[in-house]
Amino acid sequence: MMVEGGCHCGLITYEAYIDPETVCICHCTDCQRLTGTAFRTFVLTMEGGFKLLSGQLKSYIRVGESGARRVQTFCPECGSPIYSTSDGDDPKVYSVRTGNIRQRDELVPRAQIWCRSAQPWLGALRDIPGQERQGDLAAVLNPHAHRRS
Numbered sequence: 548m549m550v551e552g553g554c555h556c557g558l559i560t561y562e563a564y565i566d567p568e569t570v571c572i573c574h575c576t577d578c579q580r581l582t583g584t585a586f587r588t589f590v591l592t593m594e595g596g597f598k599l600l601s602g603q604l605k606s607y608i609r610v611g612e613s614g615a616r617r618v619q620t621f622c623p624e625c626g627s628p629i630y631s632t633s634d635g636d637d638p639k640v641y642s643v644r645t646g647n648i649r650q651r652d653e654l655v656p657r658a659q660i661w662c663r664s665a666q667p668w669l670g671a672l673r674d675i676p677g678q679e680r681q682g683d684l685a686a687v688l689n690p691h692a693h694r695r696s
């Protein structure tokens with residue numbers, strides 16, 4: 548499946564040929580730290596299946612528990628994570644971050660990895676009060692203390 552994506556500020560745009568059967572959630576502590584959030588969602592490309600259309604990526608080498616080196620790329624302006632891949636020669640498989648893929652709604656995760664470090668509240672996500680948009684966040688967070696007359 549061909550997908551298009553880009554970073555938040557618009558500097559980076561790309562297209563990728565991905566396998567929608569490989570959408571995955573990673574709960575590892577590196578992903579939590581690198582994304583600044585609870586987990587990462589990614590999808591694998593076919594070999595060599597990533598094409599940068601505009602901008603220049605900045606990269607950071609993450610050394611995993613196994614000693615494997617992974618190149619993490621992101622937009623140098625807005626910091627949006629774009630993909631990770633092996634540290635070596637082409638052709639490569641790219642692990643593309645699904646959050647900035649235009650067709651992300653169609654990319655349903657098939658598996659979760661590193662569940663041992665998953666945030667313990669994730670299973671109760673449906674029980675956390677939600678609203679359509681941001682609304683009055685202070686009132687949502689503490690409806691009793693911030694109730695207005």
Ligand SMILES: [Zn+2]
Pocket residue numbers: 554555556557558559622623624625626627
């Ligand atoms: Zn950007």
Ligand SMILES: [Zn+2]
Pocket residue numbers: 573574575576577578579587661
């Ligand atoms: Zn991870």
